[in-house]
Amino acid sequence: MQYRQFGKLNFQVSALGFGAMRLPLKSHEQTDIDETQAIKMIRYAIEQGVNYVDTAYPYHGGKGEIVVGKALKDGYRQKVKLATKMPVWLVNTQKDMDRYLTEQLQKLNTDHIDFYLFHSLDKDRWTKIERLKGLEWAEKAIQKGLIGHIGFSFHDDRQTFKKIVDAYPWPFCQIQYNYLDTDFQAGEEGLKYAAQKGMAIVVMEPLRGGRLAHLPEEIEKILEQSPVKRSPVAWALLWLWNQKEVSTVLSGMSTFQQVKENLKIASQSRINLLTPEEIETIAKLKKAFNKLSPINCTRCNYCLPCPNGVNIPRNFELYNNAFQSGAFEDAHRQYLALPEEEKASSCLECGDCEEKCPQGLAIPDLLNKVVQAFTEQ
Numbered sequence: 122m123q124y125r126q127f128g129k130l131n132f133q134v135s136a137l138g139f140g141a142m143r144l145p146l147k148s149h150e151q152t153d154i155d156e157t158q159a160i161k162m163i164r165y166a167i168e169q170g171v172n173y174v175d176t177a178y179p180y181h182g183g184k185g186e187i188v189v190g191k192a193l194k195d196g197y198r199q200k201v202k203l204a205t206k207m208p209v210w211l212v213n214t215q216k217d218m219d220r221y222l223t224e225q226l227q228k229l230n231t232d233h234i235d236f237y238l239f240h241s242l243d244k245d246r247w248t249k250i251e252r253l254k255g256l257e258w259a260e261k262a263i264q265k266g267l268i269g270h271i272g273f274s275f276h277d278d279r280q281t282f283k284k285i286v287d288a289y290p291w292p293f294c295q296i297q298y299n300y301l302d303t304d305f306q307a308g309e310e311g312l313k314y315a316a317q318k319g320m321a322i323v324v325m326e327p328l329r330g331g332r333l334a335h336l337p338e339e340i341e342k343i344l345e346q347s348p349v350k351r352s353p354v355a356w357a358l359l360w361l362w363n364q365k366e367v368s369t370v371l372s373g374m375s376t377f378q379q380v381k382e383n384l385k386i387a388s389q390s391r392i393n394l395l396t397p398e399e400i401e402t403i404a405k406l407k408k409a410f411n412k413l414s415p416i417n418c419t420r421c422n423y424c425l426p427c428p429n430g431v432n433i434p435r436n437f438e439l440y441n442n443a444f445q446s447g448a449f450e451d452a453h454r455q456y457l458a459l460p461e462e463e464k465a466s467s468c469l470e471c472g473d474c475e476e477k478c479p480q481g482l483a484i485p486d487l488l489n490k491v492v493q494a495f496t497e498q
């Protein structure tokens with residue numbers, strides 16, 4: 122495993138961190154985690170040198186923290202820094218903050234959280250944290266030894282990102298960053314801005330929720346032309362580790378094979394590894410992706426459950442698949458096979474999901490696009 126400096130803190134973080142938002146499942150229910158497999162995967166990653174594990178209150182319908190807590194029993198807790206997040210949208214007083222932290226400590230079976238984040242900050246949530254004096258609350262929790270450091274994860278525009286960065290001497294933050302998102306949300310400019318202030322940068326969604334792992338045929342061809350042979354995942358991850366501002370890359374690994382592959386890629390990583398030609402190849406991939414103009418859903422599931430049972434991310438995934446060359450028939454068949462309530466056509470446009478989407482997607486409008494694509498054929 123390669124280790125990298127974590128901002129100004131006295132901590133060398135593993136290049137690869139374990140993101141526990143996409144643990145293996147036994148059924149299509151997010152709460153139905155395959156615990157045995159998930160625990161094996163987390164422990165194996167730690168044995169191979171991963172020393173940063175990231176979870177959050179809502180992951181897997183509230184079960185994610187419990188499974189991470191189980192994985193970290195038997196001495197594994199001492200080998201890692203543990204990160205989890207305050208569900209900012211659920212707190213209305215400092216008492217709520219106390220209550221959620223106490224619950225999280227219990228679920229995670231630990232007496233302290235090393236890195237505690239205000240989850241998924243945007244303009245409104247930051248205003249709320251300021252109004253509730255969340256930072257004063259966090260400093261008290263640090264004094265009590267309940268949390269080690271306070272940070273935030275972020276989904277909004279760059280201006281808001283800089284405003285939050287400037288508001289407090291944060292030791293770290295977590296941003297969505299991958300080769301498609303250099304100009305989106307915090308983006309490359311935000312990454313550099315925060316790093317210049319000495320903040321550690323934890324990268325989330327490095328494969329854009331898996332999209333960069335499974336390239337459409339026409340994009341895969343760009344890689345075939347490169348003299349350097351590596352998998353799409355290796356291209357995407359090594360591009361991140363190439364940048365000195367990136368501290369650790371969280372990967373939401375769903376299978377043992379993915380853990381093994383990503384560990385192997387991480388062991389090959391280093392700053393300034395890629396040649397200018399290789400960076401140009403990544404730029405070509407990005408350009409080709411942009412031409413496809415898909416729905417930019419990262420399958421984070423934050424919009425679920427829909428009160429009417431619509432499986433929002435699955436509909437968007439099938440839509441995106443459909444517009445890759447030669448893949449329409451297959452995607453169309455899979456759409457028709459969805460249970461009726463899960464189909465885009467079951468959306469009643471109540472709007473409940475829209476404000477939960479970190480990508481700012483106009484979900485009901487886009488579901489309408491899905492219906493049109495799959496019913497007008």
Ligand SMILES: NC(=O)c1ccc[n+]([C@@H]2O[C@H](COP(=O)([O-])OP(=O)(O)OC[C@H]3O[C@@H](n4cnc5c(N)ncnc54)[C@H](OP(=O)(O)O)[C@@H]3O)[C@@H](O)[C@H]2O)c1
Binds near residue numbers: 275329379
């Ligand atoms: N704070 C926040 O607001 C927030 C938001 C999002 C994420 N996060 C954190 O950041 C972590 C990372 O984000 P992410 O889960 O979106 O990461 P990601 O790496 O962009 O996406 C993970 C998905 O990529 C695919 N994948 C990973 N490794 C692969 C490999 N070697 N080969 C093929 N496919 C591979 C898998 O998709 P398949 O399932 O298709 O196999 C996996 O589910 C999360 O787990 C979570 O801890 C935080």
Ligand code: SF4
Binds near residue numbers: 426431471473484485
């Ligand atoms: S707008 Fe549609 S998809 Fe969103 S929560 Fe309402 S019914 Fe579900």
Ligand code: SF4
Binds near residue numbers: 418421424
């Ligand atoms: S629609 Fe938005 S909230 Fe829902 S899974 Fe996709 S990116 Fe996440």
